[in-house]
Amino acid sequence: MxxxxxxxxxxxxxxxxxxxxxxxxxxxxxxxxxxxxxxxxxxxxxxxxxxxxxxxxxxxxxxxxxxxxxxxxxxxxxxxxxxxxxxxxxxxxxxxxxxxxxxxxxxxxxxxxxxxxxxxxxxxxxxxxxxxxxxxxxxxxxxxxxxxxxxxxxxxxxxxxxxxxxxxxxxxxxxxxxxxxxxxxxxxxxxxxxxxxxxxxxxxxxxxxxxxxxxxxxxxxxxxxxxxxxxxxxxxxxxxxxxxxxxxxxxxxxxxxxxxxxxxxxxxxxxxxxxxxxxxxxxxxxxxxxxxxxxxxxxxxxxxxxxxxxxxxxxxxxxxxxxxxxxxxxxxxKINRAPSLRCQPNRVIIEEGESTTIQAVIVDSDNSLLSLTWRASAGRISQQGTQILFDSTGLQVGEYTVTAEVDDGDRTSSCSTDITVESPAR
Structure with a gap:
């Protein structure tokens, strides 16, 4: 050979x-x-x-x-x-x-x-x-x-x-x-x-x-x-x-x-x-x-x-x-995979007039440019980066839902957190 x-x-x-x-x-x-x-x-x-x-x-x-x-x-x-x-x-x-x-x-x-x-x-x-x-x-x-x-x-x-x-x-x-x-x-x-x-x-x-x-x-x-x-x-x-x-x-x-x-x-x-x-x-x-x-x-x-x-x-x-x-x-x-989103609250039970924070944990394997929006069924929310402050001032006792949505321009993901507002302890 x-x-x-x-x-x-x-x-x-x-x-x-x-x-x-x-x-x-x-x-x-x-x-x-x-x-x-x-x-x-x-x-x-x-x-x-x-x-x-x-x-x-x-x-x-x-x-x-x-x-x-x-x-x-x-x-x-x-x-x-x-x-x-x-x-x-x-x-x-x-x-x-x-x-x-x-x-x-x-x-x-x-x-x-x-x-x-x-x-x-x-x-x-x-x-x-x-x-x-x-x-x-x-x-x-x-x-x-x-x-x-x-x-x-x-x-x-x-x-x-x-x-x-x-x-x-x-x-x-x-x-x-x-x-x-x-x-x-x-x-x-x-x-x-x-x-x-x-x-x-x-x-x-x-x-x-x-x-x-x-x-x-x-x-x-x-x-x-x-x-x-x-x-x-x-x-x-x-x-x-x-x-x-x-x-x-x-x-x-x-x-x-x-x-x-x-x-x-x-x-x-x-x-x-x-x-x-x-x-x-x-x-x-x-x-x-x-x-x-x-x-x-x-x-x-x-x-x-x-x-x-x-x-x-x-x-x-x-x-x-x-x-x-x-x-x-x-x-x-390119294959665009939807970003994953998880809502991570600080507290889910608060008293009337109190506030709590919720953090959005986002993972996007495509490294796309993302937009994040929040909404609540009632109450006031203020956003700072990927975190919001939920304020229950003026709300009655009950359960309220806060929802986050992330959008990469093609696909979206969302998560929700239920916040319970209780009467102050006596």
Whole structure:
């Protein structure tokens, strides 16, 4: 059996093992039915998160997100410009498990410093070469056989599952998720390989996701994981460690959120000469705007922080570009659960002319904007926040009902308390 087949079987076994372990941990724990749910949007890779990084939160069962993305970034060597058009679908399978898939419906790769048209019809496929005095081999893992100045067509497909293991709402200090992933080449045709649309091999791995809610409604998140690659066309492709740190913070009323990310990869494993001379590190700064409950719009600027700038004279090629950008529109099917409401009186029996307080205890798993109203069958009430003062002055002996109602704009809940007014003790 070839080493490539052995590696692919190993990656698939690891994917299934991680999925089974995470599922067993979830089903043995407490459901997140009271979790503070935000307007989660998919990342460019499909899993809910920021622009590229993931959050430990998941969509709830029955919820669906659709993401339309355009992202442009630069890679080394060869002054490579990537423009990707991923479309993603994310589905909540359980309140703490989501499935996602992201397909590059279109990929455009420009190689501004590579040798082109070196592979003729029927010739064996060889790694990309740089357009320098030596014609040396030089390629990036995602497009190792690029042989045209500009290639375009459909790209690769990424899929996975995210399992939420820890939640701050359940009393944990932070939220934790694990995410097995698989990346499919879809095709190994010579045309697609030479146009840089795929590296021609299956890749599989996992991510650990750690998120923490902070003051003023913000969130910070950290990602760490590995993606293992097989061989392609007899060329050994490197594995990579993916990492990143990001934040999101509401601006004003919260419909606009500022997002920042530092995202990088480090390649490891046996290396073909000229492969991946610079591990990519990207900075993203941008905004996400919730236009409505079911739609959001995101935009960001991207800065490539690790390029060839004379520190690797052996490559003898111009420095690659640094600037990129990210655009996204998402559509979401959110499940709105009615808020729960409980009336908690201080006293239910009072004497004529006395007062008592009643507290409304509200729990809303959707974190919606709520309105609270009170009414009484008689007597006077005055409201302060979620508490009211019931004044029996002027009332006769008897029983009176105080009712509270909470409204999230779609669904309502109510509770009532009966207050008994008695004659003063003599």
């Amino acid at each position: 070839s080493p490539c087949i052995v590696l692919k079987e190993f990656m698939l076994r690891r994917f299934l093992t991680l999925s089974t372990l995470a599922l067993s941990l979830i089903t043995s724990g407490v459901a997140q039915n009271k979790e503070k749910i935000k307007q989660l949007a998919p990342s460019a890779q499909g899993s809910t998160g920021l622009f590229n990084l993931y959050l430990a939160d998941t969509l709830r069962r029955g919820e669906v997100s659709l993401g339309l993305n355009i992202t442009h970034f630069n890679r080394e060597p060869g002054d490579l410009d990537f423009t990707l058009f991923p479309v993603s679908i994310t589905v909540g399978l359980h309140d703490r498990v989501e499935f996602f898939v992201a397909w590059e419906t279109h990929r455009r790769v420009n190689g501004n410093a590579i040798t082109v048209n070196k592979v003729g019809p029927g010739d064996p496929i060889v790694p990309a070469r740089l357009n320098n005095s030596l014609g040396s081999v030089g390629f990036f893992n995602d497009s190792p056989f690029l042989d045209v100045g500009s290639g375009q067509g459909s790209g690769e497909l990424r899929s996975g599952l995210k399992f939420n293991l820890l939640s701050e709402v359940r009393g944990n200090r932070l939220s934790l998720a694990i995410q097995p992933i698989i990346k499919f080449p879809l095709s190994q045709s010579q045309t697609r390989l030479l146009q840089g649309l795929t590296n021609g091999t299956l890749e599989a791995g996992y991510d650990f996701i750690l998120s923490k809610n902070v003051a003023h409604g913000g969130t910070i998140t950290g990602n760490y994981g590995h993606l293992f690659a097989g061989d392609s066309q007899g060329i050994r492709l490197q594995h990579r460690t993916n990492y990143g740190l990001g934040f999101e913070m509401p601006i004003g009323a919260g419909r606009v959120r500022a997002i920042g990310e530092l995202v990088g990869s480090r390649f490891f494993g046996e290396r073909t000469q000229g492969a991946n001379p610079k591990s990519p590190v990207d900075l993203y700064l941008g905004l996400r705007i919730s236009l409505a409950r079911w739609i959001s719009l995101s935009a960001a600027y991207n800065l490539n922080l690790n390029t060839i700038n004379g520190d690797l004279p052996i490559y003898d090629i111009p420095s690659t570009g640094r600037s990129g950008w990210f655009l996204q529109m998402t559509f979401q099917r």
